[in-house]
Amino acid sequence: MTIGNEMLPSHYISRQVHERRIKLKIKYLFRKKPVISLEIFPPKPESPIDTVLETVDALSALRPDFMSVTYGAAGSTKGPTVQIADIIKNKYGIEALAHVTCINSTKYEIDGILHQLKKSNIENILALRGDKPKDEIYAARKHKEYEYASDLIAHIKSLGNFCIGAACYPEIHLEAESREADLLNLKRKVDLGADFLITQLFLDNNFYYDFMEKISVMDISVPISVGIMPVINKKQIERITSLCGASIPAKFRRILDRYENNPEALKEAGIAYATEQIIDLLSSGVDGIHLYTMNKPEIAIKILGQISNIRRHLKNLNYA
Ligand SMILES: NC(=O)C1=CN([C@@H]2O[C@H](COP(=O)(O)OP(=O)(O)OC[C@H]3O[C@@H](n4cnc5c(N)ncnc54)[C@H](O)[C@@H]3O)[C@@H](O)[C@H]2O)C=CC1
Numbered sequence: 627m628t629i630g631n632e633m634l635p636s637h638y639i640s641r642q643v644h645e646r647r648i649k650l651k652i653k654y655l656f657r658k659k660p661v662i663s664l665e666i667f668p669p670k671p672e673s674p675i676d677t678v679l680e681t682v683d684a685l686s687a688l689r690p691d692f693m694s695v696t697y698g699a700a701g702s703t704k705g706p707t708v709q710i711a712d713i714i715k716n717k718y719g720i721e722a723l724a725h726v727t728c729i730n731s732t733k734y735e736i737d738g739i740l741h742q743l744k745k746s747n748i749e750n751i752l753a754l755r756g757d758k759p760k761d762e763i764y765a766a767r768k769h770k771e772y773e774y775a776s777d778l779i780a781h782i783k784s785l786g787n788f789c790i791g792a793a794c795y796p797e798i799h800l801e802a803e804s805r806e807a808d809l810l811n812l813k814r815k816v817d818l819g820a821d822f823l824i825t826q827l828f829l830d831n832n833f834y835y836d837f838m839e840k841i842s843v844m845d846i847s848v849p850i851s852v853g854i855m856p857v858i859n860k861k862q863i864e865r866i867t868s869l870c871g872a873s874i875p876a877k878f879r880r881i882l883d884r885y886e887n888n889p890e891a892l893k894e895a896g897i898a899y900a901t902e903q904i905i906d907l908l909s910s911g912v913d914g915i916h917l918y919t920m921n922k923p924e925i926a927i928k929i930l931g932q933i934s935n936i937r938r939h940l941k942n943l944n945y946a
């Protein structure tokens with residue numbers, strides 16, 4: 627078994643498993659800010675799980691405060707989210723956050739996932755509506771038991787002991803009727819039981835600062851972690867921004883256009899851009915940074931490597 631670069635004897639892992647039987651709610655991690663978290667997605671159903679386990683292994687060496695695993699991300703087929711979250715929590719001893727989406731799920735399916743999570747000692751769920759799948763089965767489905775994330779949050783809350791995260795949109799959700807309607811939805815999610823929030827990705831921090839000013843008068847007092855996506859591929863970011871509504875600022879458009887045919891140069895610029903965004907956000911006192919790693923450990927390693935002193939400085943400052 628390897629963790630990071632170190633070979634570990636198997637008895638070490640079993641001791642870790644034993645020690646980590648304790649449950650931990652992510653909301654309490656925000657007592658020691660900034661909380662640094664990493665997001666991965668499960669492999670496609672036809673692919674083996676081993677590659678993502680290598681990703682988890684490499685990312686675990688960064689000692690994030692928690693790691694999240696997506697579920698049906700970008701409208702894709704649902705993968706083994708709970709199985710991967712279980713490994714993160716019980717093998718690596720890192721807190722796990724399992725995404726659960728409700729738009730294409732029945733109450734029966736959701737309750738099955740919640741049951742599995744309980745069995746794995748995971749009590750953190752990112753409760754989402756989810757992207758609309760493009761398949762025909764979904765299109766033909768008339769009765770939807772859950773329409774919005776708020777319906778899912780209310781259901782999970784009614785079961786008691788889960789710590790619930792929800793998404794928020796500094797740049798406004800694509801389908802929202804207006805900024806006000808989107809903010810009222812956010813307020814509803816918090817009032818129904820969301821314990822912390824993770825922002826949608828943005829490439830201009832001013833969206834976040836404006837958003838924080840807007841919600842400062844809304845009595846939303848839960849911690850907000852900022853979702854940052856390092857961009858290292860032009861096609862991928864164009865697909866994702868059209869999916870999630872993030873705009874590409876001129877400063878970043880110039881980078882994409884200039885280096886689109888040189889992957890190494892684009893990677894360098896993308897890492898520097900994300901690092902600059904993160905340093906600005908950390909310096910302004912954000913509660914946490916949630917890195918969408920897109921299953922590329924080397925990118926996360928480079929970025930976190932560039933802020934190790936900043937991370938240590940802020941943790942010590944906020945813990946004193
Ligand atoms: N699969 C995954 O792991 C992840 C998915 N996402 C995506 O984020 C997006 C939305 O998810 P959530 O924020 O959880 O959805 P949500 O249900 O909070 O909001 C979805 C949209 O519906 C609107 N809305 C909500 N409640 C409403 C109501 N009662 N009446 C009218 N409009 C209402 C919102 O303003 C928004 O435009 C999806 O596209 C989701 O897939 C984001 C992160 C991770």
Ligand SMILES: Nc1nc(=O)c2c([nH]1)NC[C@@H]1CN(c3ccc(C(=O)N[C@@H](CCC(=O)O)C(=O)O)cc3)CN21
Nearest residue numbers: 667696698699700701702757826827853866869870918
């Ligand atoms: N609307 C939306 N949906 C999401 O799933 C989502 C967000 N926004 N915002 C933040 C993160 C970003 N996430 C994403 C975004 C795209 C893929 C994606 O394109 N997945 C591909 C595989 C890509 C690959 O193998 O490299 C897929 O087909 O699932 C995955 C997770 C999950 N989250």
